[in-house]
Amino acid sequence: MKDVYSWPWSSLFWYEDEKGREWLREQWENINRLLIWKGLGFITTKVVTTLLLKTSDFNYHLPESPSRKTPLEPRDSSRLLVLHRKTGKLEHRFFNQIGDYLNPGDLLVLNQTRVIPARIYARKPTGGRVELLLLRRRDTLTWECLVGGKGLRVGSLVTVNDGPQAEIIEMLNGSERLVKFSEPIEPYFPKVGNVPLPPYIHEKLDDPERYQTVYAREPGSAAAPTAGLHFTPRLLDELQAKGVKIVNVTLHVGLDTFAPVTEDNPKEHKIHTSGASCRKRRRTRSARLAQMVGG
Numbered sequence: 439m440k441d442v443y444s445w446p447w448s449s450l451f452w453y454e455d456e457k458g459r460e461w462l463r464e465q466w467e468n469i470n471r472l473l474i475w476k477g478l479g480f481i482t483t484k485v486v487t488t489l490l491l492k493t494s495d496f497n498y499h500l501p502e503s504p505s506r507k508t509p510l511e512p513r514d515s516s517r518l519l520v521l522h523r524k525t526g527k528l529e530h531r532f533f534n535q536i537g538d539y540l541n542p543g544d545l546l547v548l549n550q551t552r553v554i555p556a557r558i559y560a561r562k563p564t565g566g567r568v569e570l571l572l573l574r575r576r577d578t579l580t581w582e583c584l585v586g587g588k589g590l591r592v593g594s595l596v597t598v599n600d601g602p603q604a605e606i607i608e609m610l611n612g613s614e615r616l617v618k619f620s621e622p623i624e625p626y627f628p629k630v631g632n633v634p635l636p637p638y639i640h641e642k643l644d645d646p647e648r649y650q651t652v653y654a655r656e657p658g659s660a661a662a663p664t665a666g667l668h669f670t671p672r673l674l675d676e677l678q679a680k681g682v683k684i685v686n687v688t689l690h691v692g693l694d695t696f697a698p699v700t701e702d703n704p705k706e707h708k709i710h711t712s713g714a715s716c717r718k719r720r721r722t723r724s725a726r727l728a729q730m731v732g733g
């Protein structure tokens with residue numbers, strides 16, 4: 439892989455004028471100031487977090503004007519921000535040009551997780567509205583959930599709109615609860631489930647598949663691995679024809695996508711874990727390819 443970092447920013451933002459590009463440069467300089475301490479160059483994350491950083495240091499103004507409210511079509515027409523590591527130069531490209539930064543023999547790892555319609559609405563016996571965000575299945579009836587609604591304690595009963603009854607059986611961290619449904623909830627997904635879209639998308643998608651990657655296979659995520667949303671079958675074919683090797687893993691995206699950092703010291707923020715799987719044959723192949731390209 440060539441000596442660059444790249445981010446698929448521009449499904450969300452674009453910078454077509456000097457004012458926007460200047461804003462982007464300022465954000466990059468702010469990041470550098472956080473990482474450089476008294477002229478000693480880059481220091482470890484542990485030292486920065488312990489001695490210097492507060493969560494508020496990461497606050498920045500995000501202009502409303504360059505923010506997209508709907509996904510771009512085609513998928514790979516989004517902008518791509520490229521950072522050249524040797525020179526620090528920033529370059530604005532399009533995602534369909536990502537092949538310019540990949541070489542024959544490079545290994546591209548794709549997360550084939552599939553988003554489930556994990557946001558479900560229910561009612562209390564009093565009629566109060568409840569939101570359940572399914573995070574992780576414990577067994578056929580029991581799910582770890584992020585709940586929205588007051589007074590949801592152990593023993594509380596709710597009824598899914600046009601679906602089964604559910605009971606809170608355990609208090610977990612914060613607004614997380616262990617919820618047991620009276621029958622499996624998965625068969626009700628087509629009727630009651632909603633895809634939990636990112637906060638910057640304000641309209642319901644006409645095509646739910648637009649919030650899935652084109653290679654999504656294994657259901658289990660509460661949100662999509664967003665960088666992968668920009669790949670198209672044609673772009674993947676072009677990369678393979680160039681000699682880029684592709685392997686698939688499954689990493690389900692969970693609570694951290696939605697959980698805000700509320701602690702003043704970011705070191706105190708609890709990072710939740712996510713389940714991942716990769717077949718032994720793929721692990722062996724990935725390790726062999728990494729050795730071949732010097733990884």
